[in-house]
Structure formats: C-alpha cells, structure tokens
Amino acid sequence: MIFAALSLLCLVAGSHSAPLTCEELVRPLDRLNLHHLKGKWALVAGSLSHPPFLERFKQRDSASVNFYSNTSETHISYTRSISLHNECQYHTYNITLNGSSYTFDGTENDNFSANFAHTSCHDCMLMHMRMESGERQHFYLFSRRRQLEQKEMEEFRAQVECLNMPPPAVMDPTKALCPEETASDPAAQPEEKTEGQK
Template identity: 30%
Template sequence: MMEFVHVAVAVLGLLSLGHSAPVTSCENLLQPREIYGSQLLGKWMLLAESTSIPGSKMLLQMLMENTWVKITAASEADTFHSLQIQKMMGKCFTWKKNMTLVNNTLTVVGDYRVSGVLLNTGCPDCLVIYLNMTMGRIKVRALQLLSTRVRVSAAELEEFTKQAECLNLQPPAIMDLEEGLCPDPTLAPETNFTDRTTDTISSEELSLLEELLSSESGVKTFLDMIRRSMASFKQD
C-alpha cells in the first residue's frame, strides 16, 4: 500500500515555488507574476496547500508533517534542481527533480507532468504558485504557499485562502512546522533518508487512483487505504 502513499504525495506534495504587492480582488489575486530565476533559489517552507481534489485537506494533514524545498541553479540556462525534503510519520523522504523555466512557466516532466506559474501575493518573502498536474487521465489543480519563514501572519494566510477560493479549490491545509523539519541530507549524512526519486507507478495503480479520485466517496476509500497503509508502515 505504500505505493498509494507515494502517489498521494506526488499528487498533493507537488513542487512549489513572489515579490510584494497589495492584492485584494480575485482579479489582482490571480494575476500572474513574472518569474526571475534568481528569486526561486534557496530554501522554501511549504506552509499551506489547496487542491481541486475533494478531501485533499485531510489527505495532506494525514500524509505530511512538514515539507521544505531547496532550489539551486543548474548549469543549463533556465533550468533548476529541486530537492524536496518531507517528514512523514516521523521519517524523512527526499525527491529530486529538474525544472525548466520557459515563457514564464515552470515545468517538471517525469511519470507525471507539472507546470506552474507564480501568482500575486502581498507577502514579501513568499511564493504562491498555481500548479496544473497531469498523471494519466488524472488532472489536478493546486495552489501552494511557500516562505523563507516557518510561519506567516494571519493576514497572509487569509489572502492565500482567498486565492484558493477564487480558483474554486478546496479549503487549504495549513502545515504545522513546530515538529521540526528534516535536515538537509547533504549536511546531515547520519540522518536516515528514503529517496523516492526513482519510484514509479504501474498502470494498474494509476487506473485505481483515477477511479478513487473521481468522486468524494472514492477519496474517502482512498483515505481508508492510506490509514491502513500508514498503520502497517509504522509497525515495520
């Protein structure tokens, strides 16, 4: 069942990647922002996420204790290395992906395709990214709030929640970073990390996932499967 946990993380824990400006209306909140490669570089904490999947808030809160992303420049122009570090069930996992920046859009291609644009935000040290992901016949929209801080203000969270509403997405899951982030694996070789970069999804698993995510009742079944998988995983 851990394959389903991985798929859920892939769907919900998508790569995430602003500049301050006053934003109030949906028109302003959904205004795309020009992406400069240098503004993406560094360490970003995932503070909130909203998706188009019913029940995604519960999925996120169940799967992820916290997540952060380290973005570095690649040798090729407009290409970046992304290292995602996630704590799940007290254990640390990593994913490595390459991103390209073309026509103001970030793209990741692998078993699934993710493209993202930055949206307006009044938070001076945040990135708000609107993502579209395709995995087989599954299409997911997501909105993520990242910051160099481990906590943003109530007003900044309220603005992000309004952005999600403007996009007709589910209520956002707010990440709790009080439990402590997993360290940078390059600086803490003694920490036991599980690298999920090369994990793959079979056609049978993908077909099942398509069916489960197509309805609210299917998502509830998916949640039950993950609960059972997590209980088994904790016993290992």
C-alpha cells in the same frame, strides 16, 4: 490646499484598500527572479482539489523545497522533503522555465501546466499546478518563515477560494523541517510521483 491634500490622501488610501479581483489574485508572476528562488523554502499551507490527495497532504508533519543555483536561465533543480510519521522523504526534480511557467523535465504533458503565482508577501513563493487539463489543481504557499502574518494568510485563502479549491491545510510551524539530504541517510528515498510532482 490642506483640503486638497487630504482628499488626495483619502483617494490614495481608498485605492490601496480596494479588494483585488480574482484575476489579479491568481495571476502568474510577472517576472521570475532566479536569485530570489535559490535556497530553502518551508511549506506554510496548501490546497489540493482532489480530496484523497488533500487528506494525504494533511498527514504531513512538515515539508520544504530547496532550489539549487543554476547555470541556465531556463533550467533549475530543487529537492522536495516531506516529514511524515517521523520519517523524511526526499525527491529531486529538474524543471524547465518559460517565464513564470515551468514543466518537469521528462514529463512533458499537454494535460499538465504549472507556474509561479503572484503574492504580495515579500518572502513567499506560490506554486500552482494544474493536471488533467485543469480538472485537478495543487496550490502551495512557501515562505522563508515558518509562520506568516494573518493578512498574508488571508490573501492565500482568498486565492484558494478564487480557484474554487477546498480551504487550505496549514502546516504546524512547531514541527521540525527535514534536514538537508545526505547520501548516507537511509530515509532519503524518492517518493512516488502519483500526486502530480508536488
């Protein structure tokens, strides 16, 4: 009886430690919880397949996104803030949801697709964008925390590797996030959209 219980325990432990396949690691989120999405998320790390954009991405001091409460199951807005050279840049996006996939309103394009991806991190969010029919990809890891555990970062690095993207750039958690945007803030100006609505 004890031997059988130990065997079962080993089998269960073994099944949990088996590495996930790439298909499992980068799969779209099964179900998007809009209530969970609401609020501010700090950018922890990201990878961009286009080297010039990745280099520009690495220059950021910090970044975050803030999702607003929505009155619809299919439409939601968020403001992205980026701290760059001690200045904050803000831009607000409206997106249309279709399950875990989304499109930016007013930019419907057959060459663009995006989705929220699965992560085992309980307070993290993954945004995966593909432009130019998948030739260019952006993959962003956000969290309610500024710094994640090593195993959580290892999972993200494995996901990036599965997508054949460059190693991710990790944000410095000691750098302050931009404050909430206010109408009187002179630095709160929209940034150009040349990098694929990130």
